[in-house]
Amino acid sequence: MATTKLTLEELNRKLADPKLSEKELEQYFVVNEEKSGPFNPVLELNSATVQVPATAEGRARSAALLNSANFISRLRRQTQFHNRIGSGTYKGPVIVSEGDSWFQYPLRLLDVIDHLMKDYAIFSLDAAGDTLDNMLKQAEYMDAIEETGATIFLFSGGGNDVVAGGNLAAHLIDFDPALSPEAHLRPSFDTLLNDAIGAYSKLVRQVAQAFPHIHILCHGYDYTVPAKGQWLGKPMEKRGIVRRDFQQAIARVMIDRFNGRLASLQHSAARLHYIDCRGTVTNKQWFDELHPIDEGYGKVAARFSKVINSLVPQPKDAPVQARTARAGRARAVAGANEGGLKARSRATPMSAKAAEGPAGMSLHIGLNSVDPAHYGGWDGLLTACEFDAGDMADIAKSLGYRTTTLMTDQATRKAVIDEIRKTAKELKAGDIFFLSYSGHGGQVPDFNGDEEDATDETWCLFDGQLIDDELYQLWSEFSAGVRVLVLSDSCHSGSVVRMMQAEGLLAEDGAPTTPAATPRVMPVAVASRTFRQNREFYRELGSSLTNVESSIVSREMTSPVTSSVRLISGCQDNQLSLDGIGNGAFTSALIATWDHGRFKRNYEAFHRAIQMKMPPTQTPNHWTIGATNAVFNAQTPFAI
Missing domain, CATH: 3.40.50.1460 (Rossmann fold)
Known part of the structure; x- marks a missing residue:
């Protein structure tokens, strides 16, 4: 028997009904792979379940509905948040989330936040397609954390950088059977990751400084599976890399390098909890090259839940009045965000030490x-x-x-x-x-x-x-x-x-x-006199250094x-x-x-800016030794 198709008006009413889950709405949408960007799925109406009038007006109404997919998902989530907080029965932590399509894959998949919202009150600012730079620039999370009184901040970002924004082929060399998978990645790929970790570091430091008691949870995605898609498989094929096992090995290196940088950032950031999700999602639990299916997202969410529960003491009953007031603050920030209000400026220098941060x-x-x-x-x-x-x-x-x-x-x-x-x-x-x-x-x-x-x-x-x-x-x-x-x-x-x-x-x-x-x-003549006068001291010092391990x-x-x-x-x-x-x-x-701390760029930029203030006869230098530290390279000067 043929399935009765919904009209656009009927679909709009379903979308506005908070009692309907996104799982129930999934059947009305499909993903347009050609129009989608990395971590930015573009939806279209499922012609098998939705009736779209074959007129210019019908197409326009359909496009308007689809363009609001992220907004609709955010609104539905925030309504759920208000209801849970306002009920007076919720005893768990208040959480704010900001992230990309791993945190909000609208209407088509049950993503990480969808799974976590079954147990926690989460004020979601997530948006598929949001980039690290845009999240940092908008900084909606700052007002949301302040207004909701959140104690935990969940963050997902950097995936767009890991796949080079859809331009991965430019960061690969042509296939060479004599080279390892990691050798096929150009140095420019590491530059992309370093830029990403720089933005990550600024965001984490911004939150940790402003909110001394909040815990920040982040992740580095899981091992993706190239599958002839436009983000991994096709760019690799363009470089002559066609073996699936070799493609997957390169993808593993890409994910490992990003996760390594996040692990390093955790050591130099306050109250940052990096969640290693590698190996969580099986090869058969991927919806496409970049996104798990519902079950895979659920397994990732379980890792977040384990950390959240370790940070939250056993819940105690709280007065309904206090929870209602907190819900009111949450509604206030929701209205501000929907109105385009920018986060308030905070004067704390970006390099300042955050509470419970590194020494x-x-x-x-x-x-x-x-x-x-x-x-x-x-x-x-x-x-x-x-x-x-x-x-x-x-x-x-x-x-x-x-x-x-x-x-x-x-x-x-x-x-x-x-x-x-x-x-x-x-x-x-x-x-x-x-x-x-x-x-x-x-x-x-x-x-x-x-x-x-x-x-x-x-x-x-x-x-x-x-x-x-x-x-x-x-x-x-x-x-x-x-x-x-x-x-x-x-x-x-x-x-x-x-x-x-x-x-x-x-x-x-x-x-x-x-x-x-x-x-x-020290003038040459003085240097000569000093050495001759203290010849034995410097000879003994120099000789002792010759006995130091040669590697030094x-x-x-x-x-x-x-x-x-x-x-x-x-x-x-x-x-x-x-x-x-x-x-x-x-x-x-x-x-x-x-x-006075107004300089906000990294050490390389700091060095260049100092040079601009110096006479031509004196040019400051900048160099490093020891282990490469991408987080250190990306930080603002003197940052603890």
Whole structure:
């Protein structure tokens, strides 16, 4: 017997009926694969169950109904939320969710949130097709969390980036049977993921700072199955990658790399719970290349539910009046969101420490002079180094670092080394150490053969020089996953490597040729006298370093440094860092660029912005050693 088709008016009434589940409405819609985007399914009416008049007006009414699919799903969910909260019987946590089509696949599939809403009150802001950048820009979740009093925030994003926004072929090389699956991904793919994790990091930090008690739950999707679709299978075939097992191996690498970055972000974020969903959905539980079927989504939801339940104490009865008031706040934010109200501006600096987040420790060294007894009668008088250290300490304190300062005669070799070693023992994965140095740079002969120019570069501490090889050895004492940020406002600091005679700025005896241009460099004659006077000390120090495990002194190729060390220095190898009245030239430009925390971009952009404020004779450098840390690369300067 033929099935009676619904008219558009009848379908509209069903959509508006909150008593009907989306499962009951599923039969009236199908997915248009050609028009769909990644994580953005486009629906059309099912001609087998819905009667669409073959007129221009009928087609227009049909299009209007379909265009409102996301809005209808959101409205239905929010009505369910209000009803549950307002009933006075709900005893679970209040939750806000923001995400893509894994959190809202409208009307056609029961997604993660559909399953979770059976047990929890969830204020859903999810929208199929929403991107990370758009979610961060709109920031609807900020008002929703505040107004509902939510204690848990669920987030799903980044899937569009994992499949390169539909342009995956551009990030693959042509098939080569001699290469592994991972070797078929171009470096540009990792750049996409790094950009995504940068946006992720900003969103997580924004929420954690504004709401000290909220827990954030996120995921990295599951191993997708390429199936001749336009997001995975066809782009791979375009590159000659046609074997299904090889395609699937590449897809696994893509998902693994994204999940690895999320796992790293969890270590350096406050109250972030990364849920590893890999291996949850079986190969037979996929609706298409990117989305599980109802059963697969249910298994993912179960993983979320397990974490939610671990975060929520056993529920207790709450007064109906309080729950009704909370429902009223939720309705208020719903109305604001529907009206297009933007999230309110919050003044907390993005780099500031969030409650229960990773630890931040800092050490700030400033030497306006050195001990003439060690440096051959030279006192190395400078003006602004202590000011630099104090200003860096002020920035660190304002962001929540536990700070230590060592000024001039306090900054001995033992004090500096002991402080760094003490910090290395205390910090763990996800934590950060911020070290700033302002003073003279120096040079001694290279005894362990690791320098091409046969010299080791140094920081001129009060009672002796600290050699660059010693710093490398100290970095190796930090645990894997620790971030180390070093700011060095001294000469030879481009990579703490070479020395160049300062023509036009410094006379042979070390006196500046102009009063306003005092470089932070130990003059050649002084360096020679200092070494000859302390020959045995530096020989013994250099010889001891030759006995250090060779992997330490061979540096980046076989370095044992498992932390991530970032240096932003005052100048290039062949330039000089200039002193000043209030601050050194580099530190002054850095403080102006930081602008009391208003600078919101990453370290590379920070370095470029500082360069723009510097004279052409002094160009700051930026480099890293140790383990690559995509989260560190993407963070705003000084972020804990």
